[in-house]
Amino acid sequence: MDFLAEHQPELLPGNRQLPPTQGVLEAPHGTTIVAVTFPGGVVLAGDRRATMGNVIAQRDIEKVFPADEYSAVGIAGTAGLAVEMVKLFQLELEHFEKVEGAQLSLEGKANRLSTMIRSNLGMAMQGLAVVPLFAGYDLDRERGRIFSYDVTGGRSEEHNFAATGSGSIFARGAMKKLFRDDLSEEQATTLVVQALYDAADDDSATGGPDVARRIYPIITVITEDGFRRLTEEEASEVSRAVLQKRLEEPDGPKAALL
Amino acid sequence: MSTPFYVSPQQAMADRAEYARKGIARGRSLVVLQYADGIVFVGENPSRALHKFSEIYDRIGFAAAGKYNEYENLRIGGVRYADLRGYTYDRDDVTARGLANVYAQTLGTIFSSAAEKPYEVELVVAEVGETPEGDQIYRLPHDGSIVDEHGSVAVGGNAEQISNFLDQRHRDGMSLAEALKLAVQALSRDTNGSEREIPAERLEVAVLDRTRPQKRKFKRIVGRQLDRLLAADGASTEAESSAEDGSEEQ
Numbered sequence: 001m002d003f004l005a006e007h008q009p010e011l012l013p014g015n016r017q018l019p020p021t022q023g024v025l026e027a028p029h030g031t032t033i034v035a036v037t038f039p040g041g042v043v044l045a046g047d048r049r050a051t052m053g054n055v056i057a058q059r060d061i062e063k064v065f066p067a068d069e070y071s072a073v074g075i076a077g078t079a080g081l082a083v084e085m086v087k088l089f090q091l092e093l094e095h096f097e098k099v100e101g102a103q104l105s106l107e108g109k110a111n112r113l114s115t116m117i118r119s120n121l122g123m124a125m126q127g128l129a130v131v132p133l134f135a136g137y138d139l140d141r142e143r144g145r146i147f148s149y150d151v152t153g154g155r156s157e158e159h160n161f162a163a164t165g166s167g168s169i170f171a172r173g174a175m176k177k178l179f180r181d182d183l184s185e186e187q188a189t190t191l192v193v194q195a196l197y198d199a200a201d202d203d204s205a206t207g208g209p210d211v212a213r214r215i216y217p218i219i220t221v222i223t224e225d226g227f228r229r230l231t232e233e234e235a236s237e238v239s240r241a242v243l244q245k246r247l248e249e250p251d252g253p254k255a256a257l258l
Numbered sequence: 259m260s261t262p263f264y265v266s267p268q269q270a271m272a273d274r275a276e277y278a279r280k281g282i283a284r285g286r287s288l289v290v291l292q293y294a295d296g297i298v299f300v301g302e303n304p305s306r307a308l309h310k311f312s313e314i315y316d317r318i319g320f321a322a323a324g325k326y327n328e329y330e331n332l333r334i335g336g337v338r339y340a341d342l343r344g345y346t347y348d349r350d351d352v353t354a355r356g357l358a359n360v361y362a363q364t365l366g367t368i369f370s371s372a373a374e375k376p377y378e379v380e381l382v383v384a385e386v387g388e389t390p391e392g393d394q395i396y397r398l399p400h401d402g403s404i405v406d407e408h409g410s411v412a413v414g415g416n417a418e419q420i421s422n423f424l425d426q427r428h429r430d431g432m433s434l435a436e437a438l439k440l441a442v443q444a445l446s447r448d449t450n451g452s453e454r455e456i457p458a459e460r461l462e463v464a465v466l467d468r469t470r471p472q473k474r475k476f477k478r479i480v481g482r483q484l485d486r487l488l489a490a491d492g493a494s495t496e497a498e499s500s501a502e503d504g505s506e507e508q
Contacts, residue, residue: 003342008342011345095341098341
């Protein structure tokens with residue numbers, strides 16, 4: 001934000017002097033985020049585990065945030081830096097909206113996030129990378145869209161589904177087999193939970209639904225009506241349904257062979 | 259060589275105040291009223307794009323009468339102040355009192371510094387609380403003083419007459435439709451006591467609605483929703499207006 005850069009530059013993540021470090025710094029990391037579009041919107045969801053090396057740092061961290069009324073960000077990477085980046089991003093979108101009297105376009109928001117990730121490159125080189133997934137409802141084009149990023153801020157639009165974080169390879173495999181064009185909102189939320197379950201199954205840094213502690217993935221839906229986060233009951237319902245089926249088939253639904 | 263005239267400070271201040279007051283009086287008035295579920299801003303404004311009311315932060319709204327470029331400047335300053343505060347500390351730490359103080363300082367400095375002309379603006383900063391008792395309304399005249407108002411306030415050209423009218427008729431716990439009607443009635447009275455009709459297209463209406471589920475309570479009321487509120491007679495409309503919330507965004 002220009003005003004911040006001028007008045008209190010020390011508040012901007014990119015403007016800090018980095019201390020020289022030996023090797024990789026240990027800090028809590030975020031992990032698997034998935035997004036799926038469906039006719040009428042997009043679903044963005046994330047697991048709840050933060051790890052620090054081989055230790056689980058936090059079981060119930062929240063990694064999916066509303067960016068504004070029609071978009072959301074899911075974060076993977078260094079939790080502390082990522083949360084700050086999201087805070088600044090939210091502030092910037094809101095500030096623009098209030099000053100200009102109109103919202104930024106979805107492309108504009110995606111580009112802005114890209115610049116913010118790039119400004120974090122110095123940190124990323126020292127192992128403190130932040131790699132978010134951005135999803136939103138495009139009011140002009142009337143559909144849900146997903147944008148993924150790399151550590152240098154490179155932005156690419158993803159079609160149908162996307163994942164980021166250490167468990168993303170497994171989640172992407174699951175989504176590839178389960179995705180179809182005519183998903184309903186309920187089916188899309190089930191799909192993301194399936195994908196997160198598969199990610200947690202094979203990646204130690206991703207947490208699955210924790211029934212004993214009532215910790216379920218954060219599932220958010222963005223449609224024409226705006227951003228909505230599923231309540232704990234709704235999320236637990238979806239997660240329990242998936243778990244129930246997995247008791248019979250631990251590897252999840254089987255896709256047709258040919 | 260010419261000797262500059264001596265002007266007494268009293269005279270200089272009086273002149274500046276007179277100048278600012280005249281500037282403000284040229285513009286149309288606007289009113290800010292408390293109602294059961296929040297605070298409503300009503301004003302006559304033929305423009306759809308140049309707003310007199312706007313959102314500053316979650317619970318804080320801003321209204322201004324006078325010169326557009328001057329109050330727009332102050333508005334953006336206020337948004338910056340609030341956003342910076344909220345980012346540095348917490349969203350709860352942004353208060354109308356703090357913002358009103360900043361505005362008072364700014365207006366006061368501009369008013370009494372000899373170089374510039376005083377700003378020809380009069381501001382209202384309002385914050386909606388959890389309950390009607392928690393609502394705060396501050397009026398900031400051109401000279402940088404702050405007036406803590408309750409119930410209703412009017413600023414702009416015909417302010418004195420309108421606020422007298424409102425003081426007599428405004429009561430606590432009015433519904434939104436009632437408050438809106440009273441406001442329009444007050445605004446449509448001319449200086450000479452005659453009444454004129456203000457069509458809905460020329461009204462700018464916004465609310466700070468404490469029942470809104472979002473953090474940001476500010477919302478403009480436009481189009482069909484405004485027509486419905488103006489047509490409705492009292493009680494029944496309140497439920498509707500809050501149910502409408504999501505559908506007709508700004």
